Amino acid sequence: IAGITQAPTSQILAAGRRMTLRCTQDMRHNAMYWYRQDLGLGLRLIHYSNTAGTTGKGEVPDGYSVSRANTDDFPLTLASAVPSQTSVYFCASSPGPGANVLTFGAGSRLTVL
Amino acid sequence: GQQLNQSPQSMFIQEGEDVSMNCTSSSIFNTWLWYKQDPGEGPVLLIALYKAGELTSNGRLTAQFGITRKDSFLNISASIPSDVGIYFCAGPTAASGGSYIPTFGRGTSLIVHP
Numbered sequence: 001i002a003g004i005t006q007a008p009t010s011q012i013l014a015a016g017r018r019m020t021l022r023c024t025q026d027m028r029h030n031a032m033y034w035y036r037q038d039l040g041l042g043l044r045l046i047h048y049s050n051t052a053g054t055t056g057k058g059e060v061p062d063g064y065s066v067s068r069a070n071t072d073d074f075p076l077t078l079a080s081a082v083p084s085q086t087s088v089y090f091c092a093s094s095p096g097p098g099a100n101v102l103t104f105g106a107g108s109r110l111t112v113l
Numbered sequence: 114g115q116q117l118n119q120s121p122q123s124m125f126i127q128e129g130e131d132v133s134m135n136c137t138s139s140s141i142f143n144t145w146l147w148y149k150q151d152p153g154e155g156p157v158l159l160i161a162l163y164k165a166g167e168l169t170s171n172g173r174l175t176a177q178f179g180i181t182r183k184d185s186f187l188n189i190s191a192s193i194p195s196d197v198g199i200y201f202c203a204g205p206t207a208a209s210g211g212s213y214i215p216t217f218g219r220g221t222s223l224i225v226h227p
Contacts, residue, residue: 033215040122042201042219043156050212058214071150090155098213100144100205104155 002027004105006091012111013081021108031094032074033058033102034066036087040062041053043090049074050097081112116140119202119218127226132189132220136202143205145185146179150199150220159200160187192225199223 005052007022025032035043035058045058049068063085065077076095078085088109092102119136136145144163148156160171162178162185169176175188185204189196197222205208205213 021161035217040219042119042197043217045214045216048214056210056212056214059151059216079226084154085195092155092215094215098205100213100215101158102148102203102215104154104157106155 003101004091004093006105006108007090008079008108009106010109010111012113013078015082016080016111019078019081019110021078021089021091023074023076023105025074025091025093025103026072026073027093027095027103028071029093029095029103030071030105031097032068032069033092033094034064034074034076035090035092036060038087046076046089068101078110081110083112086112116206117202117204117218119221121221122219123222123224125224125226126192128192128194130192132192132196132223133186134188134200135184135186136218137184138204139183141182141208142185143182145176146176146203146215147176147185147187148201148203148217150201152198156199156201189223192223194225194227196225197223208224 004025033048034046047066090106147159150156160176169179202218206216208214
């Protein structure tokens with residue numbers, strides 16, 4: 001079934017550790033996005049990529065980095081995790097930038113202690 | 114920060130009741146989308162609206178693109194227990210370089226009592 005695969009599903013991490021959340025899509029979508037979901041705050045955009053080789057900052061980019069080496073993969077890295085990064089992270093994709101019909105992954109629940 | 118104001122924040126209703134929620138923007142949108150998130154899953158698109166004044170239905174769901182292009186409404190008729198979840202509105206906001214990125218409202222959490 002075509003879609004987005006996120007890994008890990010959940011993770012508990014000590015503060016200060018480095019963590020990479022993986023996201024892979026098989027729909028050949030050009031645009032990909034990382035959101036975090038926190039209670040009462042909805043979905044907030046962290047970083048995005050309109051096409052392979054380009055990335056952009058969203059609403060809450062601090063403490064996160066991304067790369068887009070190819071069309072299918074869009075990993076999100078926390079260089080030195082802090083407790084405020086405890087959240088549920090969703091990867092999404094769309095056929096192109098501005099084409100706002102997003103397909104979401106199932107999410108990665110991250111707890112930073 | 115986010116430019117979409119979604120209300121109400123939460124709703125507790127009885128099965129069979131109708132539900133209304135809305136979303137307003139500080140700027141004009143060319144597209145409005147409504148997503149539903151089931152517990153433990155990612156959001157899934159319900160309805161997409163592309164024209165001011167447009168009224169679109171998907172089963173028991175009806176959504177409207179406000180004439181001012183700054184608001185949208187989602188109605189659910191005759192609610193059932195599986196309508197439980199978080200409903201998000203979304204629209205494109207301008208990003209650097211002339212592109213647009215999808216921005217979401219904070220969501221409306223719906224609980225349906227049997």
